[in-house]
Amino acid sequence: MTEAIHFDPLAPEQREDPFPLLELARREQPVFYAPHLDLWVVTRYDDVLKVLKDHRTFSSAGALLSRKSALPAQAxxxxxxxxxxxxxxxxxxxxxxxxIRGLVVRAFTPRRVAEMEPRVEAIAGELIDGFAHEGRADLIERFAWPLPLSVLGEMLGIPHVDLPRLHEWGQDWLLLQQERPTDEQVSHARGLVEMQRYFVSALEDRAREPRDDLMGALMAAREDLTVPEVAGVPLDLxxxxxxxxxxxxGSALALAFAHPELREQLADPERAPLAAEEVLRLESPAQGLxxxxxxxxELGGRALPAGARVMVHFGSANRDDAVFDDPDTPRPQRDALNKxxxxxxxxxFCIGAPLARLELRVALPMLLERLPNLRAADEPPQREPIFFARGFRKLVVEWDA
Ligand code: HEM
Structure with a gap:
């Protein structure tokens, strides 16, 4: 069968707005093959759910692997x-x-997350204090990166000075999964090894001297897992x-600028949790894995061979009108939102969802309150160049300082 869908998620128009093409796919060819990515893309809600619920048929080994070719020998x-x-x-x-999931559940407890609330508030407040008088900033660089990075750093017990390095190494890990020129892949491999060493050594420190941070809790609860097996957890978190x-x-702010009603809801601490959830549905930061x-x-009328690479498209499933009425319109009160x-x-299922929800419900109303008349600046935003992600790498905004 020839493919009717020309999926090219890094082409500028699809990167900006992938949704018309995904809607066409859901209607015409709900599971399609993208040869240049060697991926079977699954676009309908029900099919996505089938894949997620059948981990025996749809293995997660390589869940992050978005490149098609093997790594070079030097890497x-x-x-x-x-x-x-x-x-x-x-x-x-x-x-x-x-x-491993059992270990994370034992250490990354709801109590540990709930205890972070005052710290999330304090960190968000301090970040805003740092630029509130400026009247214009790239919100991604000044706030959207540092907030979750600092929150996780504190939870895990990472000294603040190490955070920029970890951010870089994290990027190396993600980029290593993608198609890149050979010399870049070698340097990304180096970054990943550095990050592995960093966490193995931090966990060994805690084996010698227990500490009451999340890495300490992981070591205390590790049972028969080896240190390198445990080290994958803080790295992944x-x-x-x-x-x-x-x-x-970033996506919440861009949507807020375009939709005044949604903005009002995001600005209200009572209504922000639902509004943030609607942002996640509409803009799904992990569009697919x-x-x-x-x-x-067989899936969606297509025969997939053993060994096929499959992309479960959360972003498309979340706009499937079989489940969500008027799916492209922000409506936080919609019945099906929790689906x-x-x-x-x-x-x-995301083990960090409670922490993510906490960060969003604190950060979004605070930004909209503390930066009066927050609005997009004349500089066009830049999207992240990762084909299975949706977000901004630069979002310049202005406000009345
Ligand atoms: C809005 C923010 C977030 C989104 C949209 C998100 C999305 C996701 C998705 C879609 C998965 C499922 C992956 C799959 O099925 O292959 C996942 C898994 C995961 N997430 Fe999140 N996530 C978010 C925040 C977080 C945070 C804050 C943490 C940690 C502190 C986290 C840690 C994880 C981990 C460790 C897994 C793997 C769980 C497993 O394989 O059992 N995530 N996330």
Whole structure:
């Protein structure tokens, strides 16, 4: 069958607005193959749910792997200096997944998250204090990156001075999963190995001298997991837990500028939680992630061979009118809102969702209150160049200082 859908998520018009094409796909070819990415893209809500709920057929090994070709030998040599088999919770199947997830559940408790609320407020407030008098700023650089990064750093017990390095290494890890020129891949591999060493050494410190931070709690609860197996957890939390919140903050503001009613709701601490949830549905910071089929399987009328790479498109599922009426319009009061899949579903459901929700419900009303008449500046925003993500890398705004 020829593919009717020309999926090119990095082309400027699709990057800006991928939704008309995804709507066409849901109608005409709900599961389609994108040869240049070697991906079967799943666009309807029901099919996305089927994939997420059947982890035996749709393996998560390689869930982050968005490149099609193998890494060059030099990158493998660099990775061999670290822990090439370090398991990352998002990227492994049961039974190892259950052991690691169990560890995270024991250490990353609701109490630990709830205790962060005053700190999230304080950190957000201090960041805004740093630029409120300026009247104009790139909100991504000044706020949307540093907030979730600092919050996670504090929870894990990472000294503040180390955060910029971790941010860079986190980018290396994500970029290593993508198609890049060879020399860049070697340098991204170096960044990942540095990050692995950083966390292995931080956990070993806590083995010698227990500490009451999240890394200390992970070591205390580790049972028979080895230190490198545990080290994948803070590494994953650090990366999964800040880029996504960064994107959500930027997308919430851009939507608020375009939709006055949504803006009012985001500015009101009482109504902000639902409004933020509607932003996540509409703009899904992780537009899609990946799976690999373990057997031949039929999905959405197509026959997928064993070993096929699949992209579960949360962003498309979240605008499927079979589930969400008038899906492109922000309506935080909609009945089906709690069905959105921006945090996934099934065994890999986002373990950081309570923290992300806390950060958004604190940060968004605070920004809109403390920066009066906040608005888009004349400088055009820049989108993030990652094809399975949706967010901004630069969003310049102005306000009445
Ligand atoms: C708005 C913010 C966020 C969004 C949209 C988001 C989205 C997601 C999605 C879609 C998944 C499922 C992955 C899959 O099925 O392959 C996931 C998993 C995960 N998320 Fe989040 N996330 C957010 C914030 C966070 C935060 C703040 C943390 C940590 C502090 C976090 C940590 C994780 C981890 C560790 C997993 C893997 C869980 C597993 O595999 O069992 N996320 N997230």
């Amino acid at each position: 493998h040599e660099v990775l061999a200096e670290g822990w090439p088999d370090m398991p990352y919770i998002i990227d492994v199947d049961p039974p190892l997944h259950d052991r 650090m990366v999964a837990g800040h880029v996504t919140v960064t994107r959500a903050i 990946f799976r690999r089929t373990t057997r031949d399987v 959105h899949l921006a945090f996934g579903k099934g065994i890999h």
